[in-house]
Amino acid sequence: MTSSEHTSEPVALSTRIHAVDAFRGLGVLLFALSTIGARAVFAMPPSTVVDLLRGQLRPTIWQGLSLVDFCFPTFLFVSGVSLALSFHRRRILGQTASELWRRSIARGAVLGLIGVLLSSRWTGSADNIAWSGPLQQLGLCIVLCGTVSIHPSGSRIPLTVSLVLFALRGLLLALSPSADVSSDQLTFHDNLAASLDGRFLPGTKDFGLWSPYGILATLPSCGFMLLGVAVGRGRTNRAASSQRAIVLSLTTGIASINAGALLSSFIPSIPPLVSTSFALISSGTLLLMWGALSAIDNRTPLSRCLVPLRVMGRNSLLIVVLLTLLPLSMLSHVVIQADFSRWLAGAAPIVRAAIEFAIIYLPACALYRFNRFFTV
Numbered sequence: 001m002t003s004s005e006h007t008s009e010p011v012a013l014s015t016r017i018h019a020v021d022a023f024r025g026l027g028v029l030l031f032a033l034s035t036i037g038a039r040a041v042f043a044m045p046p047s048t049v050v051d052l053l054r055g056q057l058r059p060t061i062w063q064g065l066s067l068v069d070f071c072f073p074t075f076l077f078v079s080g081v082s083l084a085l086s087f088h089r090r091r092i093l094g095q096t097a098s099e100l101w102r103r104s105i106a107r108g109a110v111l112g113l114i115g116v117l118l119s120s121r122w123t124g125s126a127d128n129i130a131w132s133g134p135l136q137q138l139g140l141c142i143v144l145c146g147t148v149s150i151h152p153s154g155s156r157i158p159l160t161v162s163l164v165l166f167a168l169r170g171l172l173l174a175l176s177p178s179a180d181v182s183s184d185q186l187t188f189h190d191n192l193a194a195s196l197d198g199r200f201l202p203g204t205k206d207f208g209l210w211s212p213y214g215i216l217a218t219l220p221s222c223g224f225m226l227l228g229v230a231v232g233r234g235r236t237n238r239a240a241s242s243q244r245a246i247v248l249s250l251t252t253g254i255a256s257i258n259a260g261a262l263l264s265s266f267i268p269s270i271p272p273l274v275s276t277s278f279a280l281i282s283s284g285t286l287l288l289m290w291g292a293l294s295a296i297d298n299r300t301p302l303s304r305c306l307v308p309l310r311v312m313g314r315n316s317l318l319i320v321v322l323l324t325l326l327p328l329s330m331l332s333h334v335v336i337q338a339d340f341s342r343w344l345a346g347a348a349p350i351v352r353a354a355i356e357f358a359i360i361y362l363p364a365c366a367l368y369r370f371n372r373f374f375t376v
Contacts, residue, residue, distance in 0.1 A: 017235065018310055019297040020081055023290060024375070025309030027074035028316045032357060033057055034068040035323050040353035060271045065278070069271040070285055072134055072213075073224045077286045078313075079138060080145060080158075080228020081235070087149060088236045097150045104146025112139030114317075118324045121204065131203040132211040135320075137221050144218070145225045152233075159230035165223035166283075170267070170276035172216065191273055192216055212272040220274035227283055231290060246298070249291030256284030315364040318374040322360045 038057040044050045056067040087100055115135025121128040130136070149158065172192055197210035205211040213221075234245060260269070260280030269278040296302045312319055367373065 017085065017297070018303060018306060019290070019293040020078060020085065021313035022293050022297065022306040022309040023074070023078045023081070023313065024316050025306075025311065025313030026289065026293075027071055027078060028312040028319050029309065030068055030071035030074060031320060032323060032360070034059065034071060036353050036356045038068075039356075040349040043349040060269075062272065063268045063270050065269045065271065065281065069278075070282060072137075072221075073282045073286060074289075075134070075138060075316075076141060076221055076224035077228040077231075077290075079142060080225035080230075081232035081290075082228075083142065083146060083149060083225070084158075084229045084232025085235065087146075088152075088233070091152065100150050101147060105143050108139035108141075108143035108146070110139070111142065112136045114321070115139065118321065127203060129203040130205075132197070132201060132205060132213045134213055137213040137217060140218060141221045141225045144222055145229060148226065149229050155230040155233045158226040158233065162223045162226035162230065165219045165226070166276065166279045169216070169219045169223070169274060169279070172219075173273060173275060193273060207272070217274065220279055223279065224282070224286070227286065231287070243298075246291050246295050249287050249294065253284040253286070253288030253291060256280050256287065258284075260284060311364050311368045312361070314373045314375060315367050316375050318367065319360050319364055322363070326359065 034057055038054075041050055041053040041057055058066060058068070060066050060069050083104070090100060090103075112135065115133045115138070116130060118135065119130040119133040121130075145158075148161065191210075193212075193214055193216040194207075194210035196216055197205060197214040201211065201214050205214065211217070231249070257280070260277045260282075263280060264277035267275055267277045269275060269281065271278050274282075293306065296306060
């Protein structure tokens with residue numbers, strides 16, 4: 001082993017890191033499960049397994065935790081990783097800080113505009129425009145985190161800022177007047193997010209008076225993205241591409257999940273408000289999954305298992321748009337009725353879900369085959 005293997009000097013990334021695409025594809029899969037999968041399980045007869053799936057494929061409205069609650073943090077985290085890797089490559093190509101900044105602004109603006117177009121109700125009233133939403137929040141965070149990440153400074157600064165943002169969000173939640181974080185019922189007036197969004201955020205909102213993607217949500221959202229920036233910057237170092245970095249990601253993730261689980265006894269997990277316990281559990285889960293996907297990606301035989309996720313990740317924006325716009329349940333019904341088999345006409349919900357998933361997955365496969373990509 002040479003001494004160069006121990007250095008933390010930045011390296012040029014000659015090949016694409018497939019773990020990034022697979023991680024983004026994981027976020028797309030969670031989004032598909034929350035739409036197509038949820039529609040299928042809620043159409044099934046009740047049972048122990050079905051009830052469990054229903055609880056995991058439905059976003060938590062207030063207190064608790066479900067599988068699809070990790071969907072948006074996944075997109076934020078992998079966008080941060082991608083941002084760090086993209087800036088690294090472009091610096092090597094000679095692009096200036098101002099060019100990188102303009103690029104992040106342009107990308108964030110495009111995502112925000114797409115989000116407004118997809119989630120607004122265009123009925124002629126300005127009150128029906130959705131200024132808050134997942135893509136809008138993602139675009140804003142890309143602009144803000146891109147500004148912070150323009151100059152190379154290693155992983156410590158973005159990691160520190162990420163922790164500060166999570167702590168600040170927890171402090172603001174604790175200091176919210178009349179906040180009842182232990183309540184099992186969502187009350188729109190008992191949290192600072194509702195107060196700020198109701199006063200300063202125009203347009204339609206997810207929860208009527210406030211939105212989980214509103215003003216105050218920008219703090220933890222940037223925290224998740226900067227955590228990804230820190231991981232991405234570590235990936236550009238020679239030492240970070242070793243097995244040690246993967247083990248560090250796995251162990252840190254497990255420790256963060258355990259810390260969040262212990263803290264949830266005192267501060268409940270509230271995904272819409274990104275309470276401190278939820279932030280710790282989510283961050284740990286993201287690090288754990290990143291370490292696992294990186295380990296699989298380093299093993300050539302196993303890396304083939306990631307191809308379906310990579311296909312979805314490389315065309316994540318296309319799939320998100322299709323899931324949002326297309327009446328998939330209607331299309332799958334047409335496909336079933338068009339078939340001459342009687343058993344298919346009365347197909348189980350899982351068959352219809354498979355058809356709906358094929359409707360969004362096959363175009364992504366075709367684009368992937370011809371090296372055409374539409375990525376969030």
